[in-house]
Structures are given as structure tokens and as C-alpha cells.
Amino acid sequence: MLDPSVLQRALGTALATGGDFAEVFVEDKRNSSARLDDRKVEELTSGRDRGAGIRVVVGDTTGFAHTSDLSDDGLRRAAEAAAAAARGGGGGVRAVALTATPARRPYQARVRPEDVAKAKKVELLLRADDAARSGPGAGAIKQVSAGYADSCRRIQVANSEGLLASDEVVRTRFGVSAVAVGDTGMQTGYEGVARTMGFEIFDGLDVDGVAGRAAARALAKLAARPAPSGKVPVVIAAGRGAVLFHEACGHGLEADHIEKQSSVYHGRVGEMVASPHVTLVDDGTMGSEWGAFAIDDEGRPAQRNVLIENGMLTDYMWDLLRSRKATRPSSGNGRRQSYQDLPMVRMTNTYLLGGTEDPDEIVRQTPHGVYVASMGGGQVTPATGDFVFGMTEAYLIENGEITLPLRDANLIGNGPEVLRNIDAVAGDFAMATGGGMCGKNGQSVPVGMGQPTLRITGVTVGGTAR
Amino acid sequence: MTRLLELATRVAGWARDGEQVEAYVGRRSDTDVVIYGGEIESLSSATSEGVGIRVIADGRQGFAYAGSLDLSVVEETMAEARDNAAFATPDEYLGLAVPDGVAAAELDLWCDDLASFPAQAKIDLALDLERRVKAGDPRIRSVESSNYGDGASESAVVTSTGMSATARRTGCHLSAYALAGEGDGTQTGGGYSVGRGPADLDVEEAAADAVERSTRLLGARKPPSARLTVVLDRRVTTTLLAVLSGTLNGESVLKGRSLFANRVGEQVAVDALTLVDDPTNPDAYGASPFDAEGLACRRNELIRDGVLQGFVYNTHAGRRAGVASTGSAVRGGFKSAPGVGCRALSLAPGPESQAGIMARVGDGLLVQGISGVHSGVNPVSGDFSVGAEGLMIRDGVLAEPVREITIASTIQRMLRDVVAVGNDLEWLPGAAAGVTLAIADMSMSGA
Numbered sequence: 001m002l003d004p005s006v007l008q009r010a011l012g013t014a015l016a017t018g019g020d021f022a023e024v025f026v027e028d029k030r031n032s033s034a035r036l037d038d039r040k041v042e043e044l045t046s047g048r049d050r051g052a053g054i055r056v057v058v059g060d061t062t063g064f065a066h067t068s069d070l071s072d073d074g075l076r077r078a079a080e081a082a083a084a085a086a087r088g089g090g091g092g093v094r095a096v097a098l099t100a101t102p103a104r105r106p107y108q109a110r111v112r113p114e115d116v117a118k119a120k121k122v123e124l125l126l127r128a129d130d131a132a133r134s135g136p137g138a139g140a141i142k143q144v145s146a147g148y149a150d151s152c153r154r155i156q157v158a159n160s161e162g163l164l165a166s167d168e169v170v171r172t173r174f175g176v177s178a179v180a181v182g183d184t185g186m187q188t189g190y191e192g193v194a195r196t197m198g199f200e201i202f203d204g205l206d207v208d209g210v211a212g213r214a215a216a217r218a219l220a221k222l223a224a225r226p227a228p229s230g231k232v233p234v235v236i237a238a239g240r241g242a243v244l245f246h247e248a249c250g251h252g253l254e255a256d257h258i259e260k261q262s263s264v265y266h267g268r269v270g271e272m273v274a275s276p277h278v279t280l281v282d283d284g285t286m287g288s289e290w291g292a293f294a295i296d297d298e299g300r301p302a303q304r305n306v307l308i309e310n311g312m313l314t315d316y317m318w319d320l321l322r323s324r325k326a327t328r329p330s331s332g333n334g335r336r337q338s339y340q341d342l343p344m345v346r347m348t349n350t351y352l353l354g355g356t357e358d359p360d361e362i363v364r365q366t367p368h369g370v371y372v373a374s375m376g377g378g379q380v381t382p383a384t385g386d387f388v389f390g391m392t393e394a395y396l397i398e399n400g401e402i403t404l405p406l407r408d409a410n411l412i413g414n415g416p417e418v419l420r421n422i423d424a425v426a427g428d429f430a431m432a433t434g435g436g437m438c439g440k441n442g443q444s445v446p447v448g449m450g451q452p453t454l455r456i457t458g459v460t461v462g463g464t465a466r
Numbered sequence: 467m468t469r470l471l472e473l474a475t476r477v478a479g480w481a482r483d484g485e486q487v488e489a490y491v492g493r494r495s496d497t498d499v500v501i502y503g504g505e506i507e508s509l510s511s512a513t514s515e516g517v518g519i520r521v522i523a524d525g526r527q528g529f530a531y532a533g534s535l536d537l538s539v540v541e542e543t544m545a546e547a548r549d550n551a552a553f554a555t556p557d558e559y560l561g562l563a564v565p566d567g568v569a570a571a572e573l574d575l576w577c578d579d580l581a582s583f584p585a586q587a588k589i590d591l592a593l594d595l596e597r598r599v600k601a602g603d604p605r606i607r608s609v610e611s612s613n614y615g616d617g618a619s620e621s622a623v624v625t626s627t628g629m630s631a632t633a634r635r636t637g638c639h640l641s642a643y644a645l646a647g648e649g650d651g652t653q654t655g656g657g658y659s660v661g662r663g664p665a666d667l668d669v670e671e672a673a674a675d676a677v678e679r680s681t682r683l684l685g686a687r688k689p690p691s692a693r694l695t696v697v698l699d700r701r702v703t704t705t706l707l708a709v710l711s712g713t714l715n716g717e718s719v720l721k722g723r724s725l726f727a728n729r730v731g732e733q734v735a736v737d738a739l740t741l742v743d744d745p746t747n748p749d750a751y752g753a754s755p756f757d758a759e760g761l762a763c764r765r766n767e768l769i770r771d772g773v774l775q776g777f778v779y780n781t782h783a784g785r786r787a788g789v790a791s792t793g794s795a796v797r798g799g800f801k802s803a804p805g806v807g808c809r810a811l812s813l814a815p816g817p818e819s820q821a822g823i824m825a826r827v828g829d830g831l832l833v834q835g836i837s838g839v840h841s842g843v844n845p846v847s848g849d850f851s852v853g854a855e856g857l858m859i860r861d862g863v864l865a866e867p868v869r870e871i872t873i874a875s876t877i878q879r880m881l882r883d884v885v886a887v888g889n890d891l892e893w894l895p896g897a898a899a900g901v902t903l904a905i906a907d908m909s910m911s912g913a
Contacts, residue, residue: 034553037721038720038721039555040554040555040557041553041554041555042527042554042555042557043527043528043529043550043554043803044528044529044550044551044553044554045528045529045530045531045550045802045803046529046530046531046543046546046547046550047530047531047532047801048531048532048533048534048539048542048543049532049533050533050534051514051533059505060503060505060506060507061505061506061507061508061509062507062508062509063508063509063510064508064509064510064511064512065510065511065512066510066512066514067512068514068515068516068533068534078512081511085509085510085511085585086509087506118549118550118552118553119553122553142722143722143723179722179723179846181722185725185847185848186722186723186725186846186847187846187847188844188846188847221847227851229691229874229909229910229911230691230911230912230913231911231912231913260502260608260610261607261608262608262610262645262654264652340512340514342508342510375841376840376841376842377838377840377841378838378841379837379838379840379841379853381654381837383610383645383652383653383654384652384653384654384869386853386855386869386870387853388837388838388841388842388852388853388872389838389841390838390840390841390842390851407847407849408842408844408847408849408851409842409849409851409872409874410838410841410842410851410852410853410872410874411872412838412853412870412871412872412911413870414870460688460870460871460872460912460913461911462842462852462853462871462872462873462874462909462911463851463874463909463911464851464874464875464909466691466693466909
């Protein structure tokens with residue numbers, strides 16, 4: 001990465017025309033991926049992105065510029081552009097002394113992706129293809145695709161408050177998707193794993209099992225009937241269902257929405273916003289989970305933040321700018337997609353703590369409803385709290401038993417209402433394994449999520465069956 | 467532009483015997499202004515560039531990209547692409563595009579005025595938009611953000627098989643996201659205006675749109691579930707067409723992932739439905755003279771009078787299907803190899819206005835916005851279930867607003883249940899034109 005003296009000069013230029021705050025964010029990211037589809041390894045891709053983003057803050061205005069030219073000259077031009085954009089008028093040079101702060105990595109990758117032969121990555125895909133096509137009922141599996149992707153992202157942050165920090169994050173992801181064909185048409189199934197670790201992710205990972213689950217999901221849905229249309233009790237399985245909290249309240253607890261009063265959770269710290277079963281945490285320090293890192297993209301160490309405790313709202317998530325205004329520390333939630341983007345408040349690993357009930361008992365005590373075993377993504381309007389999330393594997397619950405598979409559909413609810421209506425939480429906490437990408441204002445970042453099995457007394461299921 | 471073309475030509479020239487090389491070189495400059503509370507929240511301005519290299523050797527393909535045009539980096543990228551190719555499975559249909567004699571449409575997608583449009587004028591436009599939204603209705607509580615953005619992009623694609631094409635375009639947009647409130651209720655709505663240059667932008671229209679969309683939902687409730695006719699607003703239809711385009715992708719068809727496979731020549735939609743992808747139409751937001759492999763874009767009729775006509779292909783998918791490329795290669799800038807896709811889809815407009823369609827429908831639901839398209843629409847199975855907000859239609863006119871509902875059906879059924887296409891076609895951002903579309907017998911899930 002860059003020498004501190006280069007960063008100091010860039011910060012000096014950025015503040016030469018005045019300015020309250022300046023920051024240089026340097027990123028050097030390499031990624032590689034391989035895709036199999038239709039029985040062929042179609043393509044391997046390698047990518048390299050390297051550059052710096054410089055921001056200058058004057059009052060409430062942020063000026064931003066980025067460059068892929070990391071020479072003194074390139075950084076100077078970007079710093080001048082950022083300063084001009086912020087329209088600093090005060091004048092005067094300010095020297096910045098940088099102090100390196102060591103950051104504790106929650107996990108250290110053991111097998112770096114670039115040290116792994118490409119042939120080994122390809123081998124995984126071929127194996128997954130075979131496995132997905134050879135399980136029970138696999139005659140109906142008509143198509144399989146599989147993907148492998150890794151990235152190694154080195155970042156360095158220096159700012160006018162003297163901060164100098166760096167991190168290296170290695171992430172690896174693997175997923176399989178299957179198409180099954182039957183009398184009722186085509187159905188799809190997906191299963192994947194994603195972690196903030198190197199190739200050791202595959203140590204002890206049952207690749208055949210991942211592929212088999214993708215195939216089984218598609219096959220099960222061949223017999224699926226349309227999902228109900230209307231409000232019913234919903235039991236959500238441990239793990240992947242956590243997208244519920246990401247949408248129902250995660251986004252609404254981001255301080256940028258709070259500052260603009262565009263969140264239903266604005267001004268509600270200290271109030272009961274959820275049923276007492278709900279304790280929600282966002283934690284960037286969680287080992288090798290998908291949303292973990294040592295420092296956020298503003299140089300702040302990752303931390304564990306309790307957002308809701310036994311139903312009471314305790315805090316929001318903060319980035320540097322929002323926390324400065326509120327004169328409090330950042331919570332380590334300032335993230336950006338790349339050096340070409342401004343940071344904003346983002347989640348890391350967001351999860352609901354486990355309760356005490358038996359997951360099977362929760363189902364048994366639900367006379368009629370829907371059991372959601374796996375979810376896709378979701379979307380929320382924080383200002384109204386209305387959110388959707390998609391079910392990709394779900395079943396009918398009849399007389400306290402999980403029965404028929406259901407076709408894909410979205411569920412829709414209102415955040416605060418759903419949080420209040422959680423009436424049972426089991427003790428089987430699990431993190432989602434698949435690894436989600438969260439999109440906000442056009443930027444996408446990896447986020448982790450987790451939850452135990454839980455029940456909501458009523459959510460609208462967007463199917464077609466009456 | 468000359469520099470981009472020169473570099474792409476140079477890289478393509480690195481092809482060895484028995485090897486095909488494609489170089490895509492792109493550069494873009496963007497400005498983005500965000501206004502909040504009468505102040506500039508942020509102003510970003512930057513240029514980015516990069517190269518994507520595709521190598522085909524011994525029937526295997528490899529790809530690599532880098533966000534830099536530095537020659538040593540480009541050379542390293544070339545070596546990576548070449549190395550990557552060695553690990554792919556051989557595919558006899560692989561091969562880069564070759565000149566096919568189809569002339570590219572003369573399209574002027576570049577606005578010179580954009581380069582000389584001062585930063586202050588951009589800021590003023592976004593400030594003006596914020597003021598107009600706030601002044602538009604006393605129930606507007608705030609404007610979460612008012613944005614001005616513009617971009618100018620240039621690209622060159624050159625292959626060792628004789629392709630050489632350049633393209634450039636400019637674009638700018640104004641958008642605002644309003645929060646309206648009355649009592650305890652809050653609703654949101656966005657408005658925007660887009661164009662190739664500043665003169666195309668209509669601040670008043672963008673402001674009016676944000677005001678109307680946010681305020682008319684105030685007081686919205688969750689209605690009981692019902693089966694009814696839905697009237698999709700123009701913007702919603704644009705999203706629906708984007709979903710539909712995935713099912714008309716020749717590559718998906720070949721791989722058994724399209725519900726329209728083996729159905730060419732069959733009636734898949736109502737007679738009134740004709741769907742065309744025509745990137746040569748200069749009015750289309752996605753208009754382009756060349757596709758991502760350097761072939762001329764062309765007009766492709768996909769559904770005529772409800773009958774499926776065919777699919778779109780790039781060179782690889784076309785070879786495999788035994789047809790010529792339809793000039794439909796698309797790529798996400800320099801960071802990906804070409805795939806297949808539509809750029810400028812539109813439905814043939816019908817005779818009626820949106821008001822006329824609602825009058826004929828009588829009772830139904832006008833859908834203003836949808837959410838969760840990525841999570842609730844499965845283009846393989848055809849299952850369609852999305853979050854929705856809008857207004858009930860009673861006795862042919864708009865009635866009470868509704869929220870927290872879903873609308874659901876299947877893509878197959880929706881095409882057969884179309885009861886009207888509006889006459890209000892408008893090119894919107896994205897790969898499809900907006901037009902009012904009425905679909906019968908959809909499930910609205912609510913309370």
C-alpha cells in the first residue's frame with residue numbers, strides 16, 4: 001500500500017483551501033471467479049481494481065473524487081478535485097501527522113486464493129455438477145450451474161484526524177443452482193456458502209452436500225402448490241431467514257435514515273419497538289462470517305453493537321459523518337463498495353439472538369400457516385417500514401405439521417408490526433451460510449445474517465391460492 | 467476516443483496463432499450532486515477507465531479485466547486472460563464475432579453541451595428541484611435527497627477477427643425522493659427526468675412526479691385480499707418487461723432455463739401484444755449503434771400479435787442455436803465478458819389512455835410501484851409475486867390508496883391475461899419503454 005508520507009501530502013493538498021476533514025481511502029482488490037453451466041466450465045475471470053478515493057468535508061458538504069493513478073501526481077489531482085467540489089474557502093495549509101493504529105483481524109485467512117491452482121477451483125465446479133445430477137430423483141434435474149469466486153481486498157485509510165489504518169480481507173464464495181423439470185413445469189433450487197476466509201473454506205465442507213441440497217430444493221418444488229394469498233402465521237427456519245431482520249429493521253436503524261427522519265425508528269431509542277423475544281445485534285467482529293472485517297472503510301475498528309435488547313431499541317448504526325454530527329463515536333458501520341464510492345452506514349453481520357423454545361414445538365403449536373425454510377432477498381422502504389422478502393423453499397403447516405411444498409412468493413409486512421408480532425423464538429440459533437449482498441444507493445457490500453427458528457403471528461404471503 | 471481505439475487495436479494484435487483476442491476498452495466521467503435541506507450534501511466528480519480482454523484458444527475461453535489502462539497492467543491482464551482460457555471446458559461453438567455486413571444505425575447519443583455545463587448549474591438544478599418538491603404540496607415533509615447526475619462514456623471493442631467499433635454516449639438525470647406526511651402516516655415517492663443533455667431535463671415534471679406519487683398514497687391502508695384486474699403504471703411495466711427479457715434470451719433458452727423454449731410460432735400472449743427490441747431507435751434510453759461484440763444492433767421482433775417470433779442471441783449462443791447473432795451481446799462495462807440481452811424493449815402501444823383503460827376496467831387496482839422483483843419473481847418457473855402500492859380503481863376512477871400488498875400470478879398467465887396496452891408509451895431509464903398495461907385476474911394479497 002502507500003507510504004504514509006504520500007498519504008500525508010495528499011491530505012495536505014485536500015485541506016489546502018480549508019476544510020474540516022479530509023480522508024484518503026486506498027484500495028487494491030484482486031478477484032477471480034469460475035463458472036460452470038450446462039456441463040461446461042464456461043469461463044474463468046480475473047480482475048484487478050486499484051485506486052484511491054479522496055473526500056473533503058466542509059461544513060455539511062462532502063467533496064469527493066477518485067483516481068486509479070496512485071502516484072503523488074495522481075493523488076494530488078484527486079485531492080484538488082475533492083477540495084474544489086467541497087468548495088473549501090478558508091485557505092491555509094494544515095499538516096497532518098499520521099499515527100498507525102493496529103487493527104485486530106477477527107480471522108486470518110490461511111490459504112490465500114492466489115496460492116491455489118486454478119485447476120483445483122475448476123475441480124470443485126465439476127464435482128458439484130456431478131453431485132447435483134446424481135442424487136435421488138436426479139433424472140428430473142435438467143440443468144446445473146455452479147460458481148466459485150474469491151477476492152482479496154487490501155485497504156488503507158488515512159484522515160486529517162491523524163488516523164492511519166489498514167486491513168486485508170479475503171472472501172470466498174461457492175454456490176450451486178439447479179433446474180428441475182416435471183409435469184408442472186420448471187423449478188429452481190439454490191444452495192451456497194460464503195465466508196470471510198481463504199480456500200480453507202473447503203476444508204471439511206461437503207461440496208456434494210451443497211450441490212445435493214440445491215437439487216433437492218428444485219425437485220421438492222416440482223410438487224409445490226401455489227402459496228396462500230393473505231395474512232397467515234409464519235414460522236421461519238433458523239439461518240437464512242434472517243433477511244427478515246435485515247429488512248424489517250436493519251436498514252431502518254442506519255443513522256443516515258435516522259438523521260433525515262426517513263425511518264420509522266427515528267426518535268425511538270429507549271422505547272419498546274419489538275416483542276420482548278427480540279434481541280438484535282450487528283457485529284463486524286464475528287470471526288469469518290461473510291460481513292466481518294478488522295476495520296470499516298473509514299478506518300474504524302469493527303465492533304459488536306446491540307441494537308435492540310429484549311424488545312427495547314438501544315442504538316442505531318453509525319458511520320463517521322453521522323456520528324460526528326451527533327458527537328458520538330462511530331460504531332464501525334461506515335462501508336463502501338469500492339474506492340470509487342463514498343462510504344455510508346451499512347450493516348455487517350446482523351442477527352437475532354436465540355431464545356429458549358424447541359423449534360419443533362413451535363411448529364407443532366401452529367395449527368395452520370407457512371413454514372419458510374429458505375429465503376432469497378428482500379427490500380424495504382425505511383420511511384414507511386413496509387418490506388418484502390422472498391421465500392425460495394417453503395411448506396404449508398397444517399394441524400401443527402409441515403406438509404406440502406409451496407411455490408416461490410414474496411411475503412410483505414411492516415417492520416415495527418412484524419417485530420411486535422414475534423411470539424416464539426427457539427434456541428437453535430444459526431448464521432445463514434449463503435452470504436448475501438446488500439444493495440443501497442447503488443452500492444453493494446457483503447453482509448452476514450443469522451437467527452433462530454421463530455414465529456410471526458401474521459404476515460401477508462403473496463401467493464395466489466385462496 | 468482515438469486512444470481507446472488504439473489501445474484496443476494493439477491488444478487485439480497480441481493474438482497468437484490459433485488464438486482469438488477481443489479487447490474492450492472503456493472510459494467514463496461522472497458527476498453526482500446530492501442536495502439535502504438546501505445544502506450540498508455531496509459532490510463527486512471522477513473519471514474511471516479500464517480494459518476487459520477475452521481470449522479463445524483451442525475452443526476454450528478466458529477473461530480478465532483491470533481498472534487501469536496502464537500498459538504494464540494491460541499486459542498482465544492479457545496474460546491472465548490467456549492463462550484462464552486453459553482451464554475452461556472446450557466448446558465447439560465458441561468464437562468471436564466476425565463482420566457480418568450489417569450497417570450500424572447512425573445514432574447521435576452524444577451531447578456536447580454536457581462537457582461545458584458548469585458545476586454550479588448542476589447544483590442549481592438539484593437545489594431548484596428540491597425547492598419545487600417542497601413547495602409542491604403542504605404535506606411534503608422533506609425531500610430525502612434531490613440529485614443531479616451526469617455521465618459521458620466512450621468505448622472501443624476490437625477483435626483479432628476483424629471487428630472494430632467505437633461508441634460514445636452522454637446522459638444526465640435529475641431525481642428527488644419525497645417524504646409526505648399527514649398525521650401519523652408517512653408515504654414516499656420519487657420523481658425524475660432523464661436525457662442525453664441538460665436541455666432535455668424537465669425540473670417541473672420531476673418535481674410534480676415526486677409530489678404526486680408521495681402525496682396520493684397518504685392514508686393508504688392494507689386492503690383485504692382479492693382477485694382483480696391490475697393496471698400497471700408505466701414505470702412498473704418497464705420493470706416487468708425487463709423480467710420478460712430474461713425469458714427471451716437465446717442463451718437461457720439453449721440451457722433449458724426459459725419457459726418459452728420450443729414455443730416459437732405459438733400463441734404465448736393475447737393478440738394485442740407485440741414486443742420488439744430495437745436499440746436503433748434513437749429515442750430509446752438503451753439505444754446503441756453496436757452491441758458488446760461490435761456487431762450492429764438491429765430491430766428484433768420477439769412477439770407479434772401474441773405469437774412468439776424468436777429470441778435474441780450473441781455470437782456464441784447464435785452459433786449453438788444455428789442462427790446468426792441478433793446483435794444482442796451486452797456486457798457490464800469492461801468488467802465482464804459479453805452475455806445476451808435486450809437494450810430497448812417496447813410493447814406496441816394500444817389506442818387508449820390510462821384514464822380510458824381505468825374507465826373500461828371499472829374496478830381494479832392501479833399499481834404505482836412494485837418491490838422485491840429480485841426476490842419474488844422466478845423467470846425460470848414463471849412464478850411472479852411482488853410487493854405493491856397504489857390506488858384502488860372504483861367505477862372507473864381512482865379511489866383510496868393501498869399499501870403493504872402483493873400482486874401475484876405467473877408470467878405465462880399474465881401475458882394471456884393482458885386486457886389493454888396504453889397509448890402513453892414513454893422511454894424510461896433501463897432496457898424497456900414504459901406504457902400503461904392492464905392485466906386481469908391477478909391475486910392481490912392483503913389483510
